[in-house]
Amino acid sequence: MNDRIKDITYDSLYKTFEERIAQLKKLPKMREDDSIESTIEKHGFSRRDFMTWAGAMTAMLSLPATFTPLMAEAVKVADRLPIIWLHMAECTGCTESLLRSANPSIDSLIFDYISLEYQETIMTAVGWQAEQNLEHAMEKYKGRYILMVEGGIPVGDTENFLTIGGHGHSGKHTAELASENAAAIFAIGTCSAFGGVQAAAPNPSGAVGLSEVTDKTVINVPGCPPSEKNIVGTLMHYLLYGTLPALDVFNRPKWAYRLRIHDLCERRGRFDAGEFVEHFGDEGAKDGYCLYKVGCKGPYTFNNCGKQKFNQGTSWPVQTGFGCIGCSEPNFWDTMGTVNEPLRDRLYATTFSGLGADATADRIGVGLLTATAVGIAAHAAIAAVKNPKK
Ligand code: SF4
Numbered sequence: 001m002n003d004r005i006k007d008i009t010y011d012s013l014y015k016t017f018e019e020r021i022a023q024l025k026k027l028p029k030m031r032e033d034d035s036i037e038s039t040i041e042k043h044g045f046s047r048r049d050f051m052t053w054a055g056a057m058t059a060m061l062s063l064p065a066t067f068t069p070l071m072a073e074a075v076k077v078a079d080r081l082p083i084i085w086l087h088m089a090e091c092t093g094c095t096e097s098l099l100r101s102a103n104p105s106i107d108s109l110i111f112d113y114i115s116l117e118y119q120e121t122i123m124t125a126v127g128w129q130a131e132q133n134l135e136h137a138m139e140k141y142k143g144r145y146i147l148m149v150e151g152g153i154p155v156g157d158t159e160n161f162l163t164i165g166g167h168g169h170s171g172k173h174t175a176e177l178a179s180e181n182a183a184a185i186f187a188i189g190t191c192s193a194f195g196g197v198q199a200a201a202p203n204p205s206g207a208v209g210l211s212e213v214t215d216k217t218v219i220n221v222p223g224c225p226p227s228e229k230n231i232v233g234t235l236m237h238y239l240l241y242g243t244l245p246a247l248d249v250f251n252r253p254k255w256a257y258r259l260r261i262h263d264l265c266e267r268r269g270r271f272d273a274g275e276f277v278e279h280f281g282d283e284g285a286k287d288g289y290c291l292y293k294v295g296c297k298g299p300y301t302f303n304n305c306g307k308q309k310f311n312q313g314t315s316w317p318v319q320t321g322f323g324c325i326g327c328s329e330p331n332f333w334d335t336m337g338t339v340n341e342p343l344r345d346r347l348y349a350t351t352f353s354g355l356g357a358d359a360t361a362d363r364i365g366v367g368l369l370t371a372t373a374v375g376i377a378a379h380a381a382i383a384a385v386k387n388p389k390k
Pocket residue numbers: 261262263265266267268269271289290291292296297298299318323324
């Protein structure tokens with residue numbers, strides 16, 4: 001794209017965002033006594049921190065830096081989008097990772113600020129009153145609310161393995177009902193996106209991902225847990241655009257899941273040089289060598305962990321010395337092999353069922369991916385022969 005066309009495109013996008021924010025401003029403010037500025041200030045963040053966050057979020061969504069003030073404006077109206085968050089069969093790890101941080105980041109404070117109309121972990125209502133709140137929220141915000149679902153959903157003969165509340169509704173029933181009038185639907189975490197650990201063979205509860213119980217489009221934000229950046233980024237993307245983001249073949253937003261862990265990894269130079277950790281605790285481990293031979297599944301996994309990191313952006317698994325286990329891929333419990341062993345050449349066809357992982361997200365087909373998988377194994381073997389001390 002030449003610069004002039006790019007400018008025209010960005011100009012019209014800027015205007016679209018301005019109009020969208022102006023429309024949202026007209027909706028009733030749900031938190032009369034609060035603002036994002038006072039929320040972050042209470043937790044010791046300055047305006048400068050907030051603008052730095054807005055700049056980073058703008059870059060993460062692949063927008064030019066000139067959009068930063070708009071991003072900051074968009075957060076201010078985030079409370080206009082009511083959110084209903086349902087818990088299905090899961091460990092609540094996604095909620096915990098987002099909301100229960102001892103030192104909340106600006107991302108988690110945005111979740112404090114938005115209008116979470118229903119969220120079982122943090123709401124005070126229980127039993128009948130909780131159910132009533134859910135029904136009320138679905139009715140009051142019909143067609144306007146964002147539905148976020150955490151957890152796998154048992155279906156078939158085992159549907160009632162997940163039965164919630166005084167009315168004894170199954171999780172499937174509640175998820176279907178809530179999906180009907182949602183403006184947008186996000187499956188938060190690998191369980192909700194693909195079934196997760198509940199769906200691991202032999203899947204005794206018959207758990208499936210949310211997209212299998214609704215015919216509406218579900219945006220999958222997988223990870224075990226997904227980073228707070230990917231959750232908040234998906235929300236901010238919807239807030240600004242008012243439409244669904246570009247998705248890969250597994251309905252993951254391309255802005256977050258377009259590249260492989262391996263492509264963004266700080267140890268990639270070690271991989272290319274054939275420098276591998278052979279055993280945890282060896283000299284290579286101390287020197288930050290590549291973790292492929294001790295099981296890293298980064299070459300087969302699409303996510304942005306190496307770039308966005310966890311815990312307020314401080315670290316991520318590979319940085320700490322443990323390989324990626326492939327948690328944002330469908331059925332990773334069954335298809336990613338033993339945690340501390342490399343996959344070598346035995347995996348691709350089964351992992352991706354011939355679909356390809358929409359690698360990078362469109363450039364590499366399954367054939368090349370398979371070749372890459374074999375190539376990785378061969379590379380590791382050749383490197384070991386050439387460099388026997390590693
Ligand atoms: S195999 Fe893992 S540790 Fe090695 S470069 Fe790739 S992602 Fe990084």
